[in-house]
Amino acid sequence: MPTDYGPLSVWGVVVALGLATFGIRASFIYLFGRIDDVPERVTGALRFVPPAVFAALAVPSFVAPGGAVAVVGNERLFAGIVAGAVAWYVDDVFATIFAGMAALWLLRFGL
Amino acid sequence: MRRGVRDAAPILIGIAPFGLVAGAAAIDAGLTPLQAVGLSVVVFAGASQLAAIDLLGSNAELLVVLVTGLVINLRMVMYSASIAPHFRPLRTWWKSLCSYVLTDQAYALSIARYTDRDLDSTERRDYYLGVAVSLWVVWQCCTVLGIVVGARVPDSWGLEFAVPLVFLSLLVPAVTTRPKLVAAVVGGSVAVAGDVFGVPFNLGLIAGGLAGVVAGVIADERLATASRDTDDGGAH
Numbered sequence: 626m627p628t629d630y631g632p633l634s635v636w637g638v639v640v641a642l643g644l645a646t647f648g649i650r651a652s653f654i655y656l657f658g659r660i661d662d663v664p665e666r667v668t669g670a671l672r673f674v675p676p677a678v679f680a681a682l683a684v685p686s687f688v689a690p691g692g693a694v695a696v697v698g699n700e701r702l703f704a705g706i707v708a709g710a711v712a713w714y715v716d717d718v719f720a721t722i723f724a725g726m727a728a729l730w731l732l733r734f735g736l
Numbered sequence: 737m738r739r740g741v742r743d744a745a746p747i748l749i750g751i752a753p754f755g756l757v758a759g760a761a762a763i764d765a766g767l768t769p770l771q772a773v774g775l776s777v778v779v780f781a782g783a784s785q786l787a788a789i790d791l792l793g794s795n796a797e798l799l800v801v802l803v804t805g806l807v808i809n810l811r812m813v814m815y816s817a818s819i820a821p822h823f824r825p826l827r828t829w830w831k832s833l834c835s836y837v838l839t840d841q842a843y844a845l846s847i848a849r850y851t852d853r854d855l856d857s858t859e860r861r862d863y864y865l866g867v868a869v870s871l872w873v874v875w876q877c878c879t880v881l882g883i884v885v886g887a888r889v890p891d892s893w894g895l896e897f898a899v900p901l902v903f904l905s906l907l908v909p910a911v912t913t914r915p916k917l918v919a920a921v922v923g924g925s926v927a928v929a930g931d932v933f934g935v936p937f938n939l940g941l942i943a944g945g946l947a948g949v950v951a952g953v954i955a956d957e958r959l960a961t962a963s964r965d966t967d968d969g970g971a972h
Binding site for chain 1: 780
């Protein structure tokens with residue numbers, strides 16, 4: 626599926642996407658520097674960004690890895706539950722990843 | 737800085753296959769090696785890169801390529817807003833550098849680390865850059881490796897599964913209060929619904945994040961009102 630676009634078009638996309646992405650990333654980092662006080666309501670709401678976004682990033686990969694909610698025969702859900710338990714009791718990123726990957730490989734190759 | 741690099745180590749394993757794919761897929765779609773590296777260096781955002789590569793390869797309208805990539809990256813507005821107060825004392829040059837290397841993972845690790853209130857702004861910046869720059873270096877190396885050797889890592893290993901595992905290991909300790917649990921449950925559920933119903937452009941992720949934050953704020957206000965009512969009532 627090689628592209629028919631010439632180098633100018635491809636580089637145009639690269640540069641435009643890069644600049645706009647930088648704008649998105651820099652938006653609040655620059656904006657907040659010019660606001661004297663961050664409104665309390667904003668900081669209050671921002672406390673909920675980590676749990677909300679981490680869940681939105683993580684949960685679909687375990688619950689619906691193929692684009693549909695699956696419980697039976699879903700090796701990623703099982704591996705995720707094992708990893709979640711390790712995260713809860715040990716609170717260590719390496720241990721959590723190791724437990725999750727080991728559970729996945731056990732289901733794929735060991736059984 | 738050293739601690740940031742150390743904490744990023746497990747994530748590097750997770751992004752490695754992603755970076756390999758980004759390099760290999762770009763060549764497959766007919767980009768030159770220089771364009772493939774350029775995409776990784778200039779844009780430095782994996783999901784949007786893969787979307788752009790895919791759409792360029794199928795000769796989609798250039799505007800569609802651009803808008804799709806941007807919508808996928810819109811979630812970083814939330815990270816920018818969330819992490820901005822910590823970068824406020826920094827000079828413009830540092831703000832620009834920190835903005836350029838902002839990713840899901842760098843945000844996630846740093847915001848978890850910043851719950852330690854004893855850190856000064858230089859320590860915060862150095863921790864963040866320790867994470868973000870090591871991600872950047874590994875991402876570029878893996879893109880080049882993907883270009884050179886192609887995607888020969890067996891798919892059956894499922895190494896990309898390490899990425900959601902990282903988010904899970906950050907999610908669990910982030911859920912410290914009941915409103916935060918509400919935020920996580922709503923955020924995760926909306927994102928799952930977005931995937932199941934095939935919401936395009938990764939909008940399910942953005943919707944999940946926003947819905948989770950709103951739900952958390954509402955739950956927080958409800959709980960505060962409930963406790964104030966019992967205090968004022970004095971009936972207990």
